[in-house]
Amino acid sequence: xxxxxxxxxxxxxxxxxxxxxxxIGKPLDRPDGPAKVTGSARYAAEYxxxxxxxxxxxxxxxxxxxxxxxxxxxxxxxxxxxxxISDERMVARPAQGGAGESxxxxxxxxxxxxxxxxxxxAETFEQARNASKQLRIEYRSDDDxxxxxxxxxxxxxxxxxxxxxxxLDKAISQAAYAVEVTYTTECHNSAPxxxxxxxxxxxxxxxxVHSSLQMLKYNVKELxxxxxxxxxxxxxxxxxxxxxxxxxxxxxxxxxxxxxxxxELGRAVRVVLLRQQVFQCVMRRSETTQRLRLAADSDGRxxxxxxxxxxxxxxxxxxxEPVTQASDFLYPxxxxxxxxxxxxxxxxxxxxxxxxxxxxxxxALEGAMDELAMKIGIDPVELRLRNIPERHPAKDIxxxxxxxxxxxxxxxxxxxxxxxxxxxxxxREGEWWIGTGMATAARVHNLNEAEARxxxxxxxxxxxxxxxxxIGTGTYTVLGQIAAEMLGLDRNDVLVRLGDSSFPPxxxxxxxxxxxxxxxxxFLACEAIRTRLAARLGCQEEELTLQDGFATVRGQxxxxxxxxxxDQIEEVGHFKAGEISDKFSAAMYGAFFTEVAVNAYxxxxxxxxxxxxxxxxxxxxAKTATSQCMGGMVWGIGSALTxxxxxDKRYGHVVNPDLAEYxxxxxxxxxxxxxxxxxxxxxxxxxxxxxxVGELGICGAAGAIGNAIHDACGVRLRSFPFTPDxxxxxxxxx
Amino acid sequence: xxxxxxxxxYAFEGDPRTTLLDFLRRDCxxxxxxxxxDHGQCGACTVLxxxxxxxxxxxxxxMHDGESVTTIEGLGTIDDLHPLQAAFVKHDGYQCGYCTPGxxxxxxxxxxxxxxxxxxxxxxxxxxxTRLTPDEIRERMSGNLCRCGAxxxxxxxxxxxxxxxx
Numbered sequence: 001x002x003x004x005x006x007x008x009x010x011x012x013x014x015x016x017x018x019x020x021x022x023x024i025g026k027p028l029d030r031p032d033g034p035a036k037v038t039g040s041a042r043y044a045a046e047y048x049x050x051x052x053x054x055x056x057x058x059x060x061x062x063x064x065x066x067x068x069x070x071x072x073x074x075x076x077x078x079x080x081x082x083x084x085i086s087d088e089r090m091v092a093r094p095a096q097g098g099a100g101e102s103x104x105x106x107x108x109x110x111x112x113x114x115x116x117x118x119x120x121x122a123e124t125f126e127q128a129r130n131a132s133k134q135l136r137i138e139y140r141s142d143d144d145x146x147x148x149x150x151x152x153x154x155x156x157x158x159x160x161x162x163x164x165x166x167x168l169d170k171a172i173s174q175a176a177y178a179v180e181v182t183y184t185t186e187c188h189n190s191a192p193x194x195x196x197x198x199x200x201x202x203x204x205x206x207x208x209v210h211s212s213l214q215m216l217k218y219n220v221k222e223l224x225x226x227x228x229x230x231x232x233x234x235x236x237x238x239x240x241x242x243x244x245x246x247x248x249x250x251x252x253x254x255x256x257x258x259x260x261x262x263x264e265l266g267r268a269v270r271v272v273l274l275r276q277q278v279f280q281c282v283m284r285r286s287e288t289t290q291r292l293r294l295a296a297d298s299d300g301r302x303x304x305x306x307x308x309x310x311x312x313x314x315x316x317x318x319x320x321e322p323v324t325q326a327s328d329f330l331y332p333x334x335x336x337x338x339x340x341x342x343x344x345x346x347x348x349x350x351x352x353x354x355x356x357x358x359x360x361x362x363x364a365l366e367g368a369m370d371e372l373a374m375k376i377g378i379d380p381v382e383l384r385l386r387n388i389p390e391r392h393p394a395k396d397i398x399x400x401x402x403x404x405x406x407x408x409x410x411x412x413x414x415x416x417x418x419x420x421x422x423x424x425x426x427x428r429e430g431e432w433w434i435g436t437g438m439a440t441a442a443r444v445h446n447l448n449e450a451e452a453r454x455x456x457x458x459x460x461x462x463x464x465x466x467x468x469x470x471i472g473t474g475t476y477t478v479l480g481q482i483a484a485e486m487l488g489l490d491r492n493d494v495l496v497r498l499g500d501s502s503f504p505p506x507x508x509x510x511x512x513x514x515x516x517x518x519x520x521x522x523f524l525a526c527e528a529i530r531t532r533l534a535a536r537l538g539c540q541e542e543e544l545t546l547q548d549g550f551a552t553v554r555g556q557x558x559x560x561x562x563x564x565x566x567d568q569i570e571e572v573g574h575f576k577a578g579e580i581s582d583k584f585s586a587a588m589y590g591a592f593f594t595e596v597a598v599n600a601y602x603x604x605x606x607x608x609x610x611x612x613x614x615x616x617x618x619x620x621x622a623k624t625a626t627s628q629c630m631g632g633m634v635w636g637i638g639s640a641l642t643x644x645x646x647x648d649k650r651y652g653h654v655v656n657p658d659l660a661e662y663x664x665x666x667x668x669x670x671x672x673x674x675x676x677x678x679x680x681x682x683x684x685x686x687x688x689x690x691x692x693v694g695e696l697g698i699c700g701a702a703g704a705i706g707n708a709i710h711d712a713c714g715v716r717l718r719s720f721p722f723t724p725d726x727x728x729x730x731x732x733x734x
Numbered sequence: 735x736x737x738x739x740x741x742x743x744y745a746f747e748g749d750p751r752t753t754l755l756d757f758l759r760r761d762c763x764x765x766x767x768x769x770x771x772d773h774g775q776c777g778a779c780t781v782l783x784x785x786x787x788x789x790x791x792x793x794x795x796x797m798h799d800g801e802s803v804t805t806i807e808g809l810g811t812i813d814d815l816h817p818l819q820a821a822f823v824k825h826d827g828y829q830c831g832y833c834t835p836g837x838x839x840x841x842x843x844x845x846x847x848x849x850x851x852x853x854x855x856x857x858x859x860x861x862x863x864t865r866l867t868p869d870e871i872r873e874r875m876s877g878n879l880c881r882c883g884a885x886x887x888x889x890x891x892x893x894x895x896x897x898x899x900x
Contacts (some may be wrong), residue, residue, distance in 0.1 A: 033823035034815065036831030037838060039766015039806035046765035125760070126751040193770045193778055193832040193881050242768070242832030243881050275771040472830030472882045627826045627884060634883025659775040659879060666876040666885075668856070672868065673886040 003528030003571055005520070007447060007578035010400070010683035015527070016485055016618065017681075020547040024485040027623035031496065032240075032476045041240045044212040045197035045272045052199065053082055054125040055261055055271040056132040057254060058118040059281055060110040063346045063652035064145035067108040067117050071136035075120060080127030084135065086118040087260045093349045094282050095222045095250025096319050097215065097510050102226035103250065104316060110139070111314055112346050113653040114280025119257040121269060145346040147652035149187075149287050149312060156310070159320040159340040163328065163394050166335030168293060171304030175295035178304075179372045183292065183364035183718045186644035188285035189278070190353050191664055194242020196282060197272040198255035200262035207263065208235045211255045214244040215508025216467040216501045222251040227259050239499035241471040241509075246352035247283045248471070249510050279657035284645055285353035286311040286321040288360050292368040295335065300376045302387050305333030307365060312343040313350040321350065325357035326442040326699065327365060329399075329585045332389040347647055348654070352510065354635055355695035358443045363639060363720065366439035366703030371716065379419030380707070381408050384440050384591075392585040400684035403615025404440065404589040410676050411613030412438070415593035424714035431734070432597040434608075435712025439704035441590030441614065445682075445691045446511040447577035450518040451504035454483055454525035455570040456533075460549045460560040461493040464525075468506030468518040469499050472631075473694050474624030478515050479522050481621055482688065486526030488546025488560075504572055512588070512692025515620055517575055520686045525573030532569050533560075575687075584684040588696045590614035592633070596708035598715075603728030605709050607637055607669070612701070613676035617691035622677060625693050630673045632697020638665045640702035641721050735799040739764065740808030750796045755779045757795035758805060766806035766835045770879070777878035780836035780843075781805050787843035789877075806835035809842065817898065818842055821891035829882030837878045841892050844874045845899070866896055 005011075016024050035041035060067070072084045086107060092115050095103040107117045120135055122128035146154040172178045198211040207229055213219045216236050224231040241248065258271040273282070288309050295304030309323035324338040353359070373380035388404055391397065412419070417438065427434040452466040464483050470476045476496045484491040497503065507517035527541070534541040537553050545552040549560050580586070595609040612633055619625050642663035646655040656662045681689035702720060710716045715730040736743045737757075744762050746752075755772070758764045758781070767790055770778030774792040781790045782804040810816035818838050821827070828834040851864045856873045864870070871889050880888065 029823050030826070032831070033826075033828070034812040034819075036828055036834050037806075037815065037819040037822045038810060038812050039764075039835040040812060041831055042765060043768075043832060045769075046759065048763050124749060125756060126749045130751075191881055193776065193830065193879065194768070195770070241830060243830040245881070272769070275773065275775075472828075474829075623826050627829055627882075627887060630886050631829060631883030634885065658773060659771050660773065664879060664881055665883070666879060667888065668869070668872040668876045670872070670883070670885040672889070 003524035004574035005524055005687060006576040007580045011687040012683045014681060014689060016688060019485045020545050021485045021488050023481050023491055025619050025622060028477065028481065028491055028621060030474060030477045030624065031480060043194050043240045043242050044210045045199065045270060047199055047210050049199055049201065049268045052268040052270050053121050053123060053265065054128045055119045055121045055258060055269050056128040057116045057257060057271065057277060058120060058132050058135050059277060060113060060115040060117050062110055062139050062141045063113045063147055065110050065139050065141040067110060067137060068140050069138040070118055074136040075131040075134050078131045078134065080123035081131045082123065083121045083265060084118055085121065085261050085264065089227055089260055090116065091226055091253050091256045092116060094252040097249030097352045098218050099250050100218045100221040102222055112348050113651065114348055116253040116281055119261055119271065121261050145652055146344060147346055147647060148649050149345060149647065155344040156341050159342040162339035164337050165394065168304050168306045168335045168337045171295040171335035172293055175304060176298040177296040177372060177376050179294045179368050179375060181292050181368050181371060181718060183290045183367055185288045185360040185720045187287045188353050188643050189645045189662055190245035190247035190283060191278065191662065192243030192245055192247060195273045195275055195278050196248065196252045196254050198258040199268060199270045200258040201268045202262040206233050206235060207259055209255060209259060210237045212241050212248055213238045214241065214248045214469050214471055214510055216469065217505035217508060219251050220501045223255060223259060226256045236501040237499060238469050241469050244471040244509060245354040246356065249352055252282050275659065276657040279645060279654050279662065281348060283351040283353060284348050286313060286350040288321060288323055290323060290364040292365060294368055294372050296372060296376060300378055300383050300386050302331050302333040304335040305331055306337040308337060308339045310341045310343060312345045315344045317349060319351050322357035323361040325444050326362055328394060329392050329587060330442045331387050332393050336394060346652055355443055355698050358699035362442060362700035363702035366700045367706050367718065370707040380438055381412050381417060381419045384408055397583060397585055400584040400586040401680055401682035402589055403678045403680050406678050407589055407591040407613040407615050410678055411591040411593050411611055414613065414674060414676050415611040417593055422711060424711050431599050431601055433600055433712040434595065434597050435708045436595050437704045437708030437711055438591060438593045439700040439707060441592060441696055441700045443512065443588045443696045443699045445586035445588060445685055446513040447686065448507040448513045448517045449577060450507035450521040450575045451572055452506060452518055452521035452525055453504050453570065453572045454522060454529060455568055456487060456529050457568050458561060458564045458566045462487055462489055464494060464496045464522055465503040466498060466506035466518055467501050467503045468514060469509045471509045473509060473514060473628065474621055475514055477624050478519060478620040482519050482522045483526055486523060487529065489549060512694045516686040516688060516690045516692055519620065519688050519690065520575040521573035523573065523687050524575055525571040528571035529569050533563055536563050580684055586682065586685050588616040588691050590696055592701050592704035594704045594708050596705055596712055598709055598713040598727060600731065600734035603724035603731055605641055605722060605727060607705060608671055610671055611674040612697060613678055614696055615678040615680045616693045616696055617680050617682035617685045618689040619677050620690055625677060626675045628693045629675045629697040632695060633673055633701050634665050634670055635698040636701020637669055637705065639720060640705035644721055737798050737801060737803055739803045740805060746795050750794065752795045753791050754793045754795045754798060755790040758790060764805050764807050768832050768835060777840060778833050778836040780840045780878060782839055782843055787840050806839055809838065817895050821894045825887045825891040827888040827891040828884050833878060833880045837888055840875060840878045845896060
């Protein structure tokens with residue numbers, strides 16, 4: 001029996017609030033916490049596998065051309081070297097999220113600097129690493145590589161269907177207030193703390209790979225397709241993933257190389273990307289050039305809205321950073337132009353990095369909105385409040401639950417926001433200009449098909465199993481809470497097992513859809529179990545109260561173990577996204593408020609206070625949800641001030657491919673983060689009334705910081721990140 | 735030669751190029767110490783050598799003959815957590831967990847450095863008593879990157895342990 005649901009209409013039953021256990025939403029500690037803090041949680045590369053050989057990838061040192069020869073003899077006699085593999089099945093790029101098929105192969109055709117071309121396998125890591133550096137490769141280099149990201153002299157195509165309504169040019173020219181500006185952002189790298197890693201084992205029929213991946217049901221197909229096996233013969237294990245942020249949505253080159261080596265050599269092979277290779281051959285977020293045009297009437301209501309972006313990717317890739325994703329629904333304006341242009345460059349694959357689209361689109365849009373508020377002379381919070389559309393401005397469909405106004409007000413109150421009569425350079429403390437800024441947060445709500453199995457054992461404990469992953473998001477925690485709430489169990493009596501492709505296929509961790517989708521599958525499985533318990537008790541499912549391991553029906557209380565009588569009940573929940581997204585515009589919303597200090601002499605910007613108020617439907621666990629929001633805000637600090645993956649304009653290599661030169665925020669860059677969770681239930685979002693939370697905290701955060709820099713010192717920058725050199729160039733005398 | 739790791743002797747006879755980090759992870763199966771960058775840039779591999787925190791990726795196993803190494807496995811176990819480990823769980827001072835052992839080892843040594851009045855970049859004076867303000871903790875923990883962005887909670891966890899110890 002299967003509990004299944006296709007999300008075609010809102011689920012107004014609000015079942016979770018009617019349950020008795022009272023555990024949903026509670027700020028419980030993570031069940032996986034003790035394993036993580038003691039170091040006993042094993043990540044992909046950490047399994048002690050007997051007779052495991054070590055592989056190190058060799059990557060291209062040209063941006064475009066052919067590998068003419070790989071001189072195996074140059075390393076064959078080095079100590080410990082077992083093989084040099086440059087198999088036609090090896091992949092030259094990572095798979096995009098949800099691809100379900102092999103990414104581009106043909107490693108001898110070089111299309112970007114850093115592309116994998118061979119794997120050197122040796123007895124030890126030290127031997128493999130040394131040999132990988134000695135391997136002689138002969139190239140024939142093409143001289144037409146397109147590597148200058150800011151050149152217009154490269155192939156550019158329009159991506160998807162632009163949105164064009166009314167006449168934006170006319171609206172701009174006739175508007176009471178208009179802003180026409182261009183913002184830019186540079187490439188970002190996910191830079192998860194755990195580099196991409198795989199240990200592959202081949203027993204002659206089944207390929208088993210411990211790997212660090214986000215979406216196993218797609219990854220199995222991708223790997224199987226790459227190495228030429230049936231998906232049934234591939235098993236992936238990812239119970240712990242040391243961060244992903246999009247870079248592990250699809251398989252990456254090391255997993256395929258390890259698998260091919262294991263199959264050829266008949267022994268286990270471990271391949272871990274060097275940190276530099278994480279930057280060079282996995283995924284970048286595209287740089288963006290964003291033209292923003294806002295036209296407002298005399299009351300500050302938007303009548304024209306334009307957001308056009310130029311992004312880039314390798315030839316053949318279908319992914320284009322969806323910069324205008326939130327611009328589609330966030331603000332009104334009957335005269336609209338939204339479009340994405342895609343430049344084809346010979347730089348490492350562009351793909352999903354935390355909150356693709358909104359992460360960079362919202363920070364630019366919210367900068368432009370601040371400029372508009374200044375022009376009109378109204379509180380930027382008030383400008384946002386005046387521009388909350390009644391219906392989706394392009395599709396003319398209603399919104400699902402939307403707490404934007406509540407977030408703006410709650411955040412402003414918590415922060416102590418004073419928005420009236422803003423003019424820059426109002427506060428000075430010693431060398432530092434002090435200012436405040438705000439921005440809206442918005443991120444589209446996504447759902448994905450998901451299955452999960454729930455088993456209720458005769459002793460009244462339960463287990464949840466799905467190939468879903470927990471990449472730090474709190475999946476183990478919230479799935480256990482959903483099952484405990486629905487089945488009336490102590491959370492500690494629910495064991496959650498994830499990250500094994502032999503379990504029912506969950507949604508995978510991506511697009512913030514993991515909890516609402518896989519959580520809904522757990523919910524549906526539990527509903528089906530409740531129905532079977534009700535049948536045993538001779539009542540309707542809705543009449544059943546389950547709490548603390550007891551079932552109560554019409555005043556009669558029975559221990560679950562007595563209801564089960566030695567049987568176990570197992571159900572698989574099956575959730576499908578359905579057509580709800582055609583009927584409602586569903587998204588997560590929020591508001592950022594920050595105080596920033598800018599050094600009048602050096603141009604250094606420091607975030608001193610940072611408040612975020614967020615509404616994303618039901619909160620499944622207040623502790624892990626808060627952490628997700630905080631994480632996004634930290635990414636916002638990086639995006640605003642320090643993060644840029646820089647490519648050499650002559651040769652196309654990454655100039656800063658490591659954590660010393662690519663500056664992710666460190667502890668001192670981050671103040672105490674103040675997160676407000678706004679109470680919400682969104683019946684159109686999922687049967688849990690929950691939306692996603694993993695990405696919302698970044699979407700607009702950097703815009704608030706840029707706006708605060710302007711308020712502090714009067715410098716309006718439009719080229720992220722706002723590094724001291726850029727600020728100093730615009731600062732007046734200190 | 736041998737190293738004393740978490741109070742137990744481990745013989746080392748391997749390739750002299752082996753870092754202390756790879757020796758711990760591969761040869762001793764002490765995989766709680768993490769490899770994040772292998773270049774001393776992220777702090778995930780932080781362990782205590784003779785009580786002081788170091789990046790174990792930046793030193794060779796062969797350089798530590800007879801020395802005492804404490805890894806995350808030597809601080810506490812699932813059934814008997816070190817106070818810092820318990821505080822990280824309580825305050826959600828992690829997300830993916832990969833930087834966590836390094837953060838906790840680093841925090842342990844950091845608290846002792848402060849107790850010994852070692853100054854930092856944000857200290858007002860280079861001598862005198864060190865008072866661990868939140869900014870002092872942030873600065874002293876800035877060698878341990880957390881890409882998930884758990885810093886705010888990490889500071890809260892450390893503050894709780896520090897206040898309890900005082």
